[in-house]
Amino acid sequence: MTASPDIRLAGRRQTVALSVFLLIQSLGTVFFVGDVIGDLRADPFSAHFIFEAVVTAALVLGILFGAFALRRTIELLRAQDQALAVARGALSDVIETQFTAWALTPAERDVGLLALKGLDVAEIAELRGAAQGTVRAQLTRIYSKAGVSGRAQFAAFFVEDLLGAGVPEVNPTG
Amino acid sequence: MAPPRTPTLVASPSLWDPVVRLTHWGIAASIVLNALLDEGGSLFHVWVGWTVMALLLMRLVWGAIGPAEARFSAFPPNPLAALRHLRELATGKVRPHPSHNPAGAMMAYALWATLAVVTVTGLIMTGGATPMQVASDKAAVASGDWSALIKDSEGESDEDRSFGKAAEEVHEVAANLLLVLAALHLAGVFLESRALRRNLVAAMLTGHRDK
Numbered sequence: 001m002t003a004s005p006d007i008r009l010a011g012r013r014q015t016v017a018l019s020v021f022l023l024i025q026s027l028g029t030v031f032f033v034g035d036v037i038g039d040l041r042a043d044p045f046s047a048h049f050i051f052e053a054v055v056t057a058a059l060v061l062g063i064l065f066g067a068f069a070l071r072r073t074i075e076l077l078r079a080q081d082q083a084l085a086v087a088r089g090a091l092s093d094v095i096e097t098q099f100t101a102w103a104l105t106p107a108e109r110d111v112g113l114l115a116l117k118g119l120d121v122a123e124i125a126e127l128r129g130a131a132q133g134t135v136r137a138q139l140t141r142i143y144s145k146a147g148v149s150g151r152a153q154f155a156a157f158f159v160e161d162l163l164g165a166g167v168p169e170v171n172p173t174g
Numbered sequence: 175m176a177p178p179r180t181p182t183l184v185a186s187p188s189l190w191d192p193v194v195r196l197t198h199w200g201i202a203a204s205i206v207l208n209a210l211l212d213e214g215g216s217l218f219h220v221w222v223g224w225t226v227m228a229l230l231l232m233r234l235v236w237g238a239i240g241p242a243e244a245r246f247s248a249f250p251p252n253p254l255a256a257l258r259h260l261r262e263l264a265t266g267k268v269r270p271h272p273s274h275n276p277a278g279a280m281m282a283y284a285l286w287a288t289l290a291v292v293t294v295t296g297l298i299m300t301g302g303a304t305p306m307q308v309a310s311d312k313a314a315v316a317s318g319d320w321s322a323l324i325k326d327s328e329g330e331s332d333e334d335r336s337f338g339k340a341a342e343e344v345h346e347v348a349a350n351l352l353l354v355l356a357a358l359h360l361a362g363v364f365l366e367s368r369a370l371r372r373n374l375v376a377a378m379l380t381g382h383r384d385k
Contacts, residue, residue: 019192
């Protein structure tokens with residue numbers, strides 16, 4: 001989790017830098033266009049005018065393509081942000097559904113979620129204001145309902161689904 | 175675990191992209207410089223004018239090909255919706271909008287149109303000369319070569335002259351209108367920020383909606 005904000009920050013910095021570059025480019029191009037229009041009025045058939053007009057047209061096209069690429073980058077960054085939010089929502093949906101399938105009681109659901117988040121027995125007990133023995137008993141019931149051997153397998157149950165969906169070509173025997 | 179969020183209501187945390195922000199503040203700074211601080215007709219004034227023309231053109235291009243919130247299609251000019259929004263603002267019950275609110279959109283178009291008028295009349299007044307040409311003409315006149323001035327007025331009929339005079343009038347009136355619009359824009363942003371309890375100025379500075 002700690003890496004993803006850095007990557008997105010870098011992405012944002014990149015778009016800012018590209019935007020600044022785009023504006024400087026358009027600034028230069030406007031001056032060029034002004035100069036070309038001045039030349040056009042002076043002598044539209046001189047080699048100087050034709051050359052400058054071609055260069056300026058290339059600059060304008062470059063800016064349009066640059067702007068288009070920048071828009072794609074910005075939209076990609078936003079799509080990634082949204083995909084992350086959706087993935088978080090989807091994972092919590094999967095967990096909810098699975099908990100219902102295992103017929104966990106409301107108390108067990110809470111304890112199960114906290115266990116998935118990586119809290120240990122003492123922390124869960126403190127959060128829920130319950131005895132550690134109670135939490136341990138609830139965890140044992142959750143594991144038996146889920147048919148897993150312990151906490152590691154319990155957590156892996158959900159991660160495995162995500163990994164399977166994320167890899168296009170899974171070994172059929174695996 | 176956080177309560178499940180409904181994806182349709184989750185707005186993107188980044189609202190204004192860097193191009194929108196840079197052009198916005200660039201244009202704002204240019205207006206302050208040219209309307210209030212520098213001397214009209216000076217070389218610096220012409221430089222700032224050309225810069226603001228580039229910024230405006232870039233923003234208009236971005237309105238056609240930029241990301242969703244920056245595109246004109248996200249805030250079509252709709253005077254009726256703008257009036258409705260102002261009525262909402264008066265009662266203090268405003269709904270958040272994904273891009274400009276309808277009144278803000280009308281203000282954006284009004285500012286751009288006025289700025290375009292100011293820029294075009296400015297170009298007419300300088301004969302479309304780039305700042306570099308203005309600088310060389312000024313340098314020529316300063317060194318005693320008055321032909322640059324003669325070149326300007328040669329072949330100029332009375333009609334041309336009255337056209338130039340009209341451009342000058344329009345330039346000044348439009349520039350003052352621009353200041354009035356900018357003041358209204360500031361008031362609108364202040365009222366909207368207060369009604370939404372959201373800092374819209376910060377959103378335009380950093381690009382993020384504050385939560």
